[in-house]
Amino acid sequence: MLTLDDNLLIPASVSFTFVDEDAVLLNMQTNQYYLLDEVGARLWGLLRDGKSLRESYQTLLEEYEVDSGQLEQDVLDLLEKLKEQGLVEIVQA
Amino acid sequence: MVWYRLAGQEFHFFGPVLEAAPFEITNMEEGVAGEAVPFVSASLPLNNLISCTEGWVANAKRRVETWLAPSGFLVRTEGGSDFTISQDGREIRCASQRQGEGKLDETDRQILLGPVIVLALALRGAWSLHSSAAINKDGMTVFLGESGQGKSSLAGYLANETGWRLVADDILPVTMGAESVLAWPHFPQLKLPVDAQPGLGLPEQLPISKVCVLSEADADEMPAFERLPASQAIQTYLGHTAGTRLFTPDLLGKHLAFCSQAAERVPVYRLAYPHRWEALPIVKDLLEKTC
Numbered sequence: 001m002l003t004l005d006d007n008l009l010i011p012a013s014v015s016f017t018f019v020d021e022d023a024v025l026l027n028m029q030t031n032q033y034y035l036l037d038e039v040g041a042r043l044w045g046l047l048r049d050g051k052s053l054r055e056s057y058q059t060l061l062e063e064y065e066v067d068s069g070q071l072e073q074d075v076l077d078l079l080e081k082l083k084e085q086g087l088v089e090i091v092q093a
Numbered sequence: 094m095v096w097y098r099l100a101g102q103e104f105h106f107f108g109p110v111l112e113a114a115p116f117e118i119t120n121m122e123e124g125v126a127g128e129a130v131p132f133v134s135a136s137l138p139l140n141n142l143i144s145c146t147e148g149w150v151a152n153a154k155r156r157v158e159t160w161l162a163p164s165g166f167l168v169r170t171e172g173g174s175d176f177t178i179s180q181d182g183r184e185i186r187c188a189s190q191r192q193g194e195g196k197l198d199e200t201d202r203q204i205l206l207g208p209v210i211v212l213a214l215a216l217r218g219a220w221s222l223h224s225s226a227a228i229n230k231d232g233m234t235v236f237l238g239e240s241g242q243g244k245s246s247l248a249g250y251l252a253n254e255t256g257w258r259l260v261a262d263d264i265l266p267v268t269m270g271a272e273s274v275l276a277w278p279h280f281p282q283l284k285l286p287v288d289a290q291p292g293l294g295l296p297e298q299l300p301i302s303k304v305c306v307l308s309e310a311d312a313d314e315m316p317a318f319e320r321l322p323a324s325q326a327i328q329t330y331l332g333h334t335a336g337t338r339l340f341t342p343d344l345l346g347k348h349l350a351f352c353s354q355a356a357e358r359v360p361v362y363r364l365a366y367p368h369r370w371e372a373l374p375i376v377k378d379l380l381e382k383t384c
Contacts, residue, residue: 015346017353022324024331026349028342031144033331033349035324 002076002083004054007091008047014087016044027086034085039064040078047088053079099210100219100266100277101297105184108196112206112281115290146338151203159212159339168212168339173204182216185209206281211264211336215344219266219277220351221335226260226276227251228295232302233260233276234380236364237333242307243368245284250373251380252291259291260299264335267355273300274355303383304329305364316366316376318383326356 010016015026023041025034036044039060046056057075061068082088096118097104103118141161148157155171165179167188174197175188185205187197197205211221225248226235236244245262252259263284266277276299278292285291306329310316321329330352331337337348362383366372 013342015349017327017349019323019327019353019356024324024327024349024353026345028345031338031340031345033328035328 002053002079002090004057004072004076006053008053008079009089009091010048011086011089016048018045025082025087029086032085034082034087039074043075043078098279100214100280101268102214102217102219103183104210104213106205107186110197110202110205112202112283112287114287115293116279116281143341144339148208148338150207151200157208157339159341166212166216166341168204168209170204170208172200174201176205176209178209178213178216180216182213185213203283206283208336208339212339214266215336215340215348218347219268220348222265222267222330223263223333223335224265225249225262226265226278226301227257228260228299229257229381231381233299235261235265235276235301235304236307237304237329238307242309244307246368247307247373247376251377254377257377258295260295261291267301269351269354269358270298270300272358274359275299276301301359304359304361305380306333306361308363308365309368310365312367312369314365314367316364316372316379318379319363319365321361321363323356326361327352329361330355 013027013029015028017024018041021038021041023036023044025036042063043056043060046059051059057072060075061071079088083090095106095109097106097113097116098118099113099116143159143161143166145156145158147154150157150170151173153172158169160167160169162177165177168176168178177186177188178184187201214221222235222237224235224237225244226233227248236247238244248259248262251257260276260278261282263282264280266280268275268277277297278295278299279297280292282290306321334348337345340348364376366376
């Protein structure tokens with residue numbers, strides 16, 4: 001199970017682009033594309049910029065009117081799916 | 094060896110290819126040929142399978158593999174010959190010709206002008222849209238859509254209307270220009286006779302004014318345009334580019350970057366209309382009003 005204290009890495013095999021407020025991710029190993037909506041794209045951008053998962057979560061909490069517990073659950077659910085698809089990796093500390 | 098200029102790029106083939114005849118370069122100066130790709134036999138050990146997929150090639154569903162090969166790539170298609178492509182996409186050779194030097198059967202010609210040339214173009218920065226296209230005084234419109242959504246019918250209808258001309262009806266190579274996406278219509282359209290290639294007589298490159306994704310509306314609905322947001326536009330380009338399942342990871346990344354830029358530069362519309370003849374004049378009017 002992921003937690004907000006895990007360290008995440010975007011693998012070199014993942015290419016991505018931002019389009020308007022969304023993001024399109026490509027796993028170049030599987031040739032599969034994924035679309036992230038506005039909030040997911042913002043999270044991806046924060047991770048791309050080197051923010052930790054907890055820092056990214058805090059930023060989202062400040063930017064969106066959302067319950068903190070719900071946001072944590074949504075962020076971890078999304079990242080769990082991204083991890084399953086090889087779009088992020090957990091880095092062991 | 095024979096030279097062809099397809100989609101603005103010179104290709105050096107091992108022999109004549111009937112379907113590409115209109116695009117043969119007949120005045121190529123001697124001595125300009127690039128370095129030849131070493132002949133690769135089918136028995137040569139191949140290092141690395143890049144991709145393996147199934148697709149509709151030469152009138153049949155066939156397994157197509159892309160391998161890293163000495164000096165480039167090898168495309169192996171079920172039921173056909175192997176082809177090698179140099180790393181820069183310029184030289185294409187048939188690695189295991191079945192009918193003697195310089196002669197390819199129809200299956201191999203369609204493999205060459207299908208997955209092989211699509212991959213070679215991608216290596217040179219040109220992406221092949223599975224599309225039809227027509228042009229009028231206001232610019233070129235590219236029609237995308239799944240099979241059976243009317244791409245050929247609509248472009249064919251427009252081509253017979255005053256002020257319109259057919260540009261493509263199968264594969265349209267495109268590249269990124271300084272300000273817009275450029276189409277390269279000098280490319281064999283395998284659905285059309287060799288002597289009726291729509292690219293002949295057109296400029297070698299044309300800017301694309303708009304892209305329409307076709308979909309079928311209910312019989313009682315009026316044709317309608319809807320501009321797609323950029324995220325859907327990029328998915329449209331991604332989903333209608335031929336041969337992406339053959340691409341190397343590097344090419345996939347470049348293709349994604351192209352689609353992203355294209356989605357910003359060229360408006361993409363969903364064009365929904367009932368697939369009946371009476372709707373086509375209304376669609377034409379809509380297209381002419383949506384400049």
